[in-house]
Amino acid sequence: MQTRSVAMEEGKELPMPSRTIQARVLPLKLLLFFLLFLGVGIAFIIISMLMSRHFYVDNVIIPATSNRVQPCFQEPLSFRSWIKPPSTVWHTMNDSQLFWRASFDPQITSYPFKRVPKIAFMFLTRGPLPMARLWDRYFKGHEEHYSVYIHALPSYVEDYPPSSAFYRRQIPSQVAEWGMMSMCDAERRLLANALLDISNEWFILLSEACIPLQSFPIAYLYLSISHTSYMGSYDDPGPFGRGRYNDNMAPLVNLSDWRKGSQWFEVNRKLAIDIVKDDTYYPIFEKFCRPACYVDEHYFQTMLSIQSPHLLANRSLTWTDWSRGGAHPATFGAADMEKKFFKNIIEKQKCMFHNQTSSACFLFARKFAPSALDTLLAHSFEFFGY
Template sequence: MALEDGKEPGITIRLIQNRPLPLRLLQFFLLFLVLGLGVSIISMYTFRYFGIQNVTGVGRSNIFLPCFEAPNDLENWIRPPSNLLHKMNDTELFWRASFVPRIKEYPYRRVPKIAFMFLTKGPLPLAPLWERFFKGHEGLYSIYVHSLPSYAGNYTPSSVFYKRQIPSQVVEWGRMSMCDAERRLLANALLDISNEWFILVSEACIPLHNFSIIYRYISRSRYSFMGSFDEDGPYGRGRYNWNMQPEVTLAQWRKGSQWFEVNRRLAVNIIEDTTYYPKFRDFCQPACYVDEHYFPTMLSIQAPRLLANRTLTWTDWSRGGAHPATFGKADITEQFFKKMFEGQSCTYNNQPTTVCYLFARKFAPSALDPLLSLASKVFGF
């Protein structure tokens, strides 16, 4: 009995102690599982909310500037940039400017404008003449100025040239950097969807007619005004490099004036080009002056039926040499311009006309005062 009494309590104790153990383990395991699952869910949502935002913020490009924020209504799309001094490089700028609507009809009343693109080293000495030309025609034009990066214009807020400088780079005459500057002007002007026609002028250019005549002439033309000629001799075909093939053949090689007017479609063609640009950059170097050949050749290949094959800018090459004649104070007379106008003969929309040039160059700063005196009588503004 003592032995039995000694065994029975021991067995009873072991049974009482061993029964609750699996239940506690199960409860502990379930509690751990629930807590782990809860922590995992909370962590997942926390990462998705905070983590992805942080990653996106780090990878954001400088191209998304305040004036180019993602549009949330039509007004943001059609409003021109309020500040021309953006931080985009050329690659980003050309990509942004190449956006083209696929639907031709505009869902709002669009007033097409002329973009006047001034390619200059520094100041615009003939600015007062242009100020008078533009006066009273707000909403029908835009102005863009490409100067040396070191130059900062000191125009007053009332001037049409106030804050119209675009981000620029150094330009070398006769080099591809000249065409880069022209493409940069076109790309910045394309950011304003209302700009329909694009005219390249220099600081030595003047308008030969009032704004209304020029606007009507350009807006009603079926063609863009860029010279594109197949010229024999050392200054035409003689500049061709056989390394241009197969993109550009000798038969396709063209020459034309640097000073052009193109419509929006051709402007986009110019800034989006990656086929012809490398060929002209690498194989058209002085004495091949790329600004006389790149655009005329490329556009005559891509859209020959859209070109009038002439320039709108009168220039006097009669004195010979690599540069045209420059006219100063003593040259500016009524007779001088009468002779210029009387000698004009060309076609406009396939019809003969005596109004061929809308602009002229090169005029020295000393010509400003007599030009202002004659502007009303000779130019009509």
């Protein structure tokens, strides 16, 4: 007992300090091991992230078979998608979008594909086309050389048979009021829809009361050899011409520029694009040409006379009888349908064609009542050659 006490007093008890040193060394090793493990874990995480990103790029973003990435050579971006006509005339574009799209104009005049020029027949009507059966006879056999567009009241539902050239050819439309800018809007809408077909070269505006005076081959030849477009554009010094001019239109449109002409016209593709893309003359005519200034008789006629006078024949291809006076031309019914009547229109008129006096002046005529249809169908070959 004494020996132990002395030993303790003299510091001879050595086992206790040894255990204390070991206890201090052990946590240090654990700490180093933990830090090493943590470093390995961090390195593993970084490598995993890099490998994951690499495989995500390779397997999800790059392959052309992904459902979210469309290869650049698919059909929507093919050359054919630019030149083939729309499968339907119906669409969801508003006027601003439609006019912008229709104003596209290739600057290279030669076509890198076989293009068969077509005539676009544009019918501006309130509802049905009473002369549709006569027109179907006129069109028969010439399907590759024409296209049809109808602007009717939005509420009108067409009921033409599938065999008709007018079947499902009604474009998205709006109400057009006689003598108002909405009438020119409807005409621009027809032109814009027709311009979406790159093959349409000539654009003819017609009413529901119009009929063809010549066979289709004659009309096609007539337009194909013409160097001008057929829009009446002349200086009328009277109250129904210059008398409708508003001084507020100057200096953009001066009195010396003011022109008048028939609403019913034919224009080539260049002039059709000029009409559709116009945002210079439109605002001033909309503001200052209101009844008794009838804008459909002055807007296009004046604008094109200023911009492209050398491209206008300054006459219409649609015969109309104004001899009876009044605000509207004469209407013809069943009693008027005689060979002599049409012979006077077709053969006894005089006009300039290819800088020469000619009797080949009109391809169409108006206004014909529905009662005239049966007689026209019975004698169309005798009268018109179709």
